[in-house]
Amino acid sequence: MKNYKNIILTMAILGVLACKNDPKPEEPTVTQTQDLKKPMKQKEVVYQVFTRLFGNTNSKNKPWGTLEENGVGKFNDFTNQALQEIKDLGVTHIWYTGVPHHDVITDYTQYGISNDDPDVVKGRAGSPYAVKDYYNVNPDLAVDVNNRLQEFEALIERTHNAGMKVLIDIVPNHVARNYQSLTNPEGISDFGANDDTSVTYHVNNNFYYNPGEAFKVPQWRDGYLPLGGENHPLADGKFDENPAKWTGNGSRLSQPDMNDWYETVKINYGISPDGQKDFDDLPDGFDNEDYKAHFKLWQDKIVPDSWIKFKDIALYWIDKGVDGFRYDMAEMVPVEFWSYMNSAVKMKNPEAFLLAEVYQPQLYREYIKKGKMDYLYDKVQLYDTIKNVMQGHGKTDNIPPIQDDLKDIEHHMLHFLENHDEQRIASPEFAGDAKKGMPAMVVSATISTSPTLIYFGQELGEPGAEDAGFGKPSRTSIFDYIGVPTYQRWVNNKTFDGGKSTVHELELRDFYKRLLNFTINSEALMGDYFSLHQFNRENTDNYNDKVMSFVRWTDNEQLIIISNFDPENRYRFNLKLPKALVEKMQLLDGSFECVDMLYKDVRSTLNIEDGNGEMTINLKPLESLIFKINN
Template sequence: MRKIYSLLSALILSILIGCTPEKKETEVSMKSTNTAKKTVVYQVFTRLFGNTNTTNKPWGTLEENGVGKFNDFTDKALSEIKDLGVTHIWYTGVPHHDVIRDYTKYGISNDDPDVVKGRAGSPYAVKDYYNVNPDLAVNVENRLQEFEQLIERSHKNDLKVIIDIVPNHVARNYEGLTNPEGIKDFGAEDDVSVEYDVNNNFYYVPNKAFEVPDFVNDYQPLGGEENALSDHKFDEKPAKWTGNGSRSPKPNSNDWYETVKVNYGISPDGKKDFDALPAGFENEDYKKHFEFWQDKTVPNSWIKFRDIALYWLEKGVDGFRFDMAEMVPVEFWSFMNSAIKMKNPEAFLLAEVYNPSLYRDYIRKGKMDYLYDKVQLYDTIKHVMQGHGLTDNIPPIQEDLKDIEHNMLHFLENHDEQRIASPEFAGNALKGKPAMVVSTTISTAPTMVYFGQEFGEDGSENAGFGSPSRTSIFDYVGVPSLQRWVNDKKFDGGQSTKEEKSLRDFYKRLLNFTIKSDALMGEYQDIHQFNRENTEGYTEKVLSFVRYSETEKLIIISNFNAENEYGFELQIPENIIKKWNLKEGEYQFKDQLYNEYSSTLIVKNKQAKIRLDVKPLESFILKLQ
């Protein structure tokens, strides 16, 4: 029997009830039908943002190392984030996940260090989807209300709110304390005598008890600190499959042992016990997808996660970032995302999908708005920043993704990746400047910035479980460059270094330009290869392309070399001269980042050239005046 809440939400939803771009030479159409201007997402690790404690003791407790709160996102803080050029804020780590801290007086059970990564816990081991991390509240009893107030403040400051949903797995000790009426916990009604049932929420290893993995490399939970529950035991019988799919009752220490895999109706031998989408349904809109599922019987886990999403939409959340979405069948996403869009057609839906062969299915069949452009643009541009990659490899990516370019969100940092300034990445935050210009301007796709990136944070702290080069998501830790900007919660950069202020100014100029530009939601053409073949002095360390609309014409060029300046006469192909309706003569172009550099495009005999002198790590966004 469907739950009362499920029936109600389905009733409400039921009441509510492409073409291929033309290619000409290297020209790619990038007109968006989804938004008039570019979107910029600011990902912030919520418990770290407002933490002003600078102790940073490895494996330090909340009392020793401090923690940020929802209330630290004041109107002043949010207005400064908005003024950076941000449209959406992704509060990472909001749903209640496992933490090693005693909250039993609030009715919250203690979490076992043997199946928790770090002391502050992984935000991707969610313990209760209908409440929020108690660490983030000033008053734990009112933690949900404090987050609701943060949503209101964010909206007041013209920021859309995104939170995580992790559909592939939940914490081993999932326990909902504040479920809405009719909602039952994951696994509460499972038949644990069998490995698989279509309506079980988990997969089981019948008659076998779970065993804590044997930890390697001298790892000890809590760094070896004594804890009553840290006994290399965790009571779970029968054992469940582990989050990454391990079927062993004793997973490996490299497995996602702190989580259990959710069953979406796929049997252990790979059989799908749910309806397939009809042929050609990738071309149908979300309303048709929603209608398709109305008379279908779907696995119980589908309903549970749909209800979770609808619950948070009702709270005012504007969108979701879906963790490891490709580990969940695309048919579920059709069901889930169409229900979300029926409630809020403007909901922002972002997913982790790392297999390029699956991109189009998850966008078109799964109705995702955006996917990470990691394995193509991010990985390629990272190599260029590190000095061993060629800019020649970037334009083919845009060609390959031209039909879905708007759906491929761009980033240079996030919680999974190394900080640009870390020695393991580029060792210098300034090497991110040309990469950011390219990343934000090469397509109509959204841009994402990770908090602290705008200050050149290097992620060097030894926090305990987390590894240096990535700001830890598992520990109580401070973020030094951010803390200097936070400046005892004045949020004014009062302690920031000159270099940090300069870098943030660059990000502010760039991001604000992108969210106002018409051309960046218009057409794109690569001119890099044309200049590699025809322009003396133009090298594989430079990248150039044009972006344009009826009202704005841009020439964008970036120098990824940290040592050499390049000077040359950049050439604009004849088809662009025609597209821009340029007659013979001279045309002034002015840089839009700093408004200091300008140059003249000379059009003569069907040729167009503009003299450019680009300093190390410098970029120009040149606009036709």
């Protein structure tokens, strides 16, 4: 799915290049926390873990290796001790990626599960975004396949007992080509089971069809072959689907390209091929109504069958104890559906955590306000900009305008430096050194009230260097049976104590632990924000575009945060606080001791004279300081 995402991202980036390449002079204004969703009393930290890789201690890592050759992790590997270690890292939510039953090239026919065809499966372990059965879980993850759902329910309970909430994926835009649920609740039919396949489109069909045309497997090229060319009885260049369905990324071809999401089929949400919506629009001004009003609105309306199916799926998992969802490629599904489903979820659990992939900034407010999303990826603005800075060819000058542009929805923009789609920071293709992520992580985690996401292994500097088969280096493969070396050293034969980790890995993890725990306990990080950057660029000697600074505060806690993105140079300067900020923070003339909150071994003095503030800063390469003003 990566190639199609890149197309969407390219279009989205065009809309934000101005703020990235030609920042306007920044005015010293204060950003108040927005009120679309009242911020919680603490920051939220999401730990994304690829479930089948977490507890895998097998280090063979043979390209295209089988489950037996390369191993696989299980739900039961998340022991009480493992979960406590994750919690102690400063985590509030775990996103267990790859839980719903998706296509895999492992034979489970003895359990009544049909085999999956390598011609329409990516990798050997399969894509977690080609879901085959939404009412059960990946059999790879169970010790006892017959009890796989019960094993996941036990993991939900253990996670809750450890003090964290549980997120899983829902992929509303598409399902596996061979979707077949074995465990539908009573009265629930499979996707497509009642479709009229003689027509391209009907409002209540779950899929789009090419009547009279059979599906054809993509033509492979560039040396690619399913399973790396291994002999397999089902890898015969054929897959029985007649009539052909449209592919998940929207391709209407009966023979999709190999770069299409050929392993999936697109869900029909009641939008005809010519773009007509066969459902009601939201009333004008309804974006300002709460989820209860949205829920009430849909009660007397007829909606397409696919809407009902996905709502039932979400509520099924909420009833199992899941606390929220990460929605894949939400922008490819109409916002009216999200109003319908998310309001139903919130009626069941008002505190549900609803996170979505939306890559087009012009759609952000629509999906938050109308679609009732809690959080969206801040990908094409903050992530892409800060990645350029980390790589040494971007300026910190481009960061403050992003916060200004998003100030009305900043709480809803989830921040991250890694996830399963993105390159590992330590990979040569990204930054080549995990330490270059340290100042970026401080800025990302403290610049707004938004949640922070980290990807398992990020805290240990995992470089994603394995050639896994379908998955290639720079990203940890989500398609293959593979081990994650830095994580395996920390897991240490399931003692989860870092006993085999290197000194550098443990030092990095300690940094993340200090930072994340500080963020979830800081009142100021849920308060006001004021950028010091442009003011100091214009008025402070030796302050340059490798440095970033801002203030976060409430009445009870005031923080001055400074980061140095330069991996080679130390910077010493007198940081200045403008009079407008000093007045806003209600600081009087005098001297105030400031103590760094990360390691508490650095101090400075903030001097305020005639309403202007100044303090001496001495920054080592890649160092960040989070000064608390002792007032």
